[in-house]
Amino acid sequence: MAAGRRVMAGLVRVTALHVRGAHDAEFVCVGDRAYIVEHDNDVQPGHGAGHHQYCVLSVVDLDTLAVEEVVPLARSEQAFANVTLPKGECFVPRILQIGERTLRCYFAGQPPGRQAQTWYRDFDLVSAKFEAGIHKAKLKTAAGVFDMQPRYFYADAVAQGFTKPARDHGLYLFDAFKCFDGQRYVALNNFPGKQNALARVLDDAATFEVLGHYNEPQSEQLSESSVNRLPDGTWMAICRNDSGNYHFTTSGDGRIWTEGRELAWVTNGANSKPTFDCFGGIYYLGWQEATSIGGGRRSVFNLDVSRDGQRWERKYRFESPDSFQYPTFHEHAGAIWLTVTQGEKGSTDRILFGKLEDGPTGR
Numbered sequence: 001m002a003a004g005r006r007v008m009a010g011l012v013r014v015t016a017l018h019v020r021g022a023h024d025a026e027f028v029c030v031g032d033r034a035y036i037v038e039h040d041n042d043v044q045p046g047h048g049a050g051h052h053q054y055c056v057l058s059v060v061d062l063d064t065l066a067v068e069e070v071v072p073l074a075r076s077e078q079a080f081a082n083v084t085l086p087k088g089e090c091f092v093p094r095i096l097q098i099g100e101r102t103l104r105c106y107f108a109g110q111p112p113g114r115q116a117q118t119w120y121r122d123f124d125l126v127s128a129k130f131e132a133g134i135h136k137a138k139l140k141t142a143a144g145v146f147d148m149q150p151r152y153f154y155a156d157a158v159a160q161g162f163t164k165p166a167r168d169h170g171l172y173l174f175d176a177f178k179c180f181d182g183q184r185y186v187a188l189n190n191f192p193g194k195q196n197a198l199a200r201v202l203d204d205a206a207t208f209e210v211l212g213h214y215n216e217p218q219s220e221q222l223s224e225s226s227v228n229r230l231p232d233g234t235w236m237a238i239c240r241n242d243s244g245n246y247h248f249t250t251s252g253d254g255r256i257w258t259e260g261r262e263l264a265w266v267t268n269g270a271n272s273k274p275t276f277d278c279f280g281g282i283y284y285l286g287w288q289e290a291t292s293i294g295g296g297r298r299s300v301f302n303l304d305v306s307r308d309g310q311r312w313e314r315k316y317r318f319e320s321p322d323s324f325q326y327p328t329f330h331e332h333a334g335a336i337w338l339t340v341t342q343g344e345k346g347s348t349d350r351i352l353f354g355k356l357e358d359g360p361t362g363r
Contacts, residue, residue, distance in 0.1 A: 004303075004318040011340070011354035012065045014058045015040065023047040023348035024273075025339040026094050026176065028103065029332035030125060034060040036339055037073065037093035037105055038351045045347040051076040053089035055107045057123060057130075060353055062337075071130065073121060074107050080121075081132035086111040092172040096184075098205045101125045106137060106173055116169040118148035120206060140202070140209040148208065150190055157195050157213045164218060167193040173208070175226045175276075177201060185254075187227045187237065194218075196225045196239060198254050214239070214249045214257035222247055222260055226276035228283065230309040238266075238274045238285065245269040246287055265304065265312045272298050273326045279336055280359060283309050286327060294321030297346025301327065316356075321345065334359040 014036055015022040024047070025038040036058045041049035054075035059068045074090040088111030096104045103123040110116040118137040123130050137148040141156035150171040154162070167190060175187035184201035186208060196215055199208040214237055215222060221242035229235055235251040239260055246269040247260030268290050275286035283306045293299035301324040303316035318324040320342065327340040336356040343349040 001317045001319060004316045007316065007354070007356055008318060008320065008324070011352035013350050014060055014067050014339075014353045015350040016070050018042060019349070020044050021046045021049060021347075021349050022351050023341050024092055024326050025341065025351040026328050027330065027337070027339050027353070028095050028097050029062065029330060029337060030097060030103075032062050033068070034062055034337065034353060035095060035103055035123070036060060036351065036353060037095045039091050039093055039107075045343055045349045047348050050089055050112075051087050053091055055090045055093040055105075057095075057105060059128070065354060069128070071123070071128070073105055073130065074109070074119070074134065080134050083134060085109050086114065088112060094173045094176045096177050096205060104205055108169075108172055110169045114168065115149040115151055116171060118171065118173065135206065138207040140207055145207065150193065153188065153190060153195060153197070153210070154193065156210055157197070157215065160213050162195065162213065162215055162218070164194055174224055178227070180229055185227070187225045189224050191223050194221050194223050194242070196222060196237070198227055198235065198237070198251075212251060212253075212255035212257055214251070214260065216249075216257075216259040220244065220247060220260065224273050226274045228276045228278055228309075236276070236309060238276050238287065240271055240274060241269070242271045246274060270298060275327060275329060277329050279329075279331045282307060284315075284329060285312065286329070288325060293319050295345065296321040296323055298323040298325040299346060301325065323347070329356060331359065
């Protein structure tokens with residue numbers, strides 16, 4: 001617990017002061033800067049403000065942790081050079097470096113009553129500006145290549161026995177991005193639909209090929225997964241469960257997955273985003289505990305470590321009445337950095353950023 005307090009004491013707010021609600025950040029580090037994407041609104045705490053939800057990119061100096069700039073990414077009804085977005089929320093942004101000078105930023109555009117669409121927009125590191133246009137991400141399934149919309153993800157799952165109702169929104173790049181054997185992967189999620197799958201990122205960094213779905217048992221409400229590969233090459237995913245504790249599923253090839261089940265080292269889990277990373281040969285498994293601090297929600301987050309993915313020990317326990325939720329962790333220049341969402345009593349109104357720990361080489 002003391003280790004967790006030390007980390008939290010060093011975190012800084014990156015969300016602009018006028019923002020009322022902020023959630024679900026992701027980031028990459030390039031050189032001496034972090035580039036952090038998040039979705040915000042200026043209306044109310046939380047992230048249920050509908051078309052008032054928009055996405056931004058914040059630039060942070062890694063030496064001083066000063067926020068240098070906040071750059072708008074996308075908002076409802078924004079007119080770009082090639083298309084005008086319909087009225088609806090811009091949600092769940094993700095970010096990937098695709099070249100020496102380009103960051104690709106993805107987001108879901110979700111107009112009510114219509115199929116949501118995942119878009120991307122490129123940010124130039126030299127000019128520190130976004131391109132004028134946006135582009136549709138694509139989804140590759142057994143049936144072909146389509147615009148990245150929930151209906152095509154759903155149809156692919158139904159072909160493999162999925163029976164829950166279809167949803168026209170909620171398809172997100174969730175656990176993004178991880179590289180194994182020179183290939184990028186991402187976990188796909190439809191949150192309201194309770195769908196999960198492993199996907200391969202094709203070379204264009206715009207098309208996501210669904211490899212295998214993991215939604216069993218459908219009697220549970222599995223969602224928002226994090227994926228890694230164990231030392232013997234086995235894939236493992238930890239899934240949020242909106243009807244109970246976290247479930248784990250494994251696969252030998254990323255296509256056929258076992259039925260999810262609880263495992264002994266995660267108990268009293270809450271329905272929130274997990275993390276599953278590997279840094280320097282050590283696995284870091286992060287999960288929300290249902291214990292409440294000061295009457296708050298999502299106020300305890302555990303980070304356990306293992307060398308084999310089987311025997312775990314607690315390294316960090318983060319406790320805050322203002323919550324500690326939806327963290328992301330990335331290694332850069334010999335250190336592990338993180339973003340995390342906080343908000344009063346478990347609401348979501350700010351993103352914090354800082355260092356988790358130094359690696360063997362330090363920074």
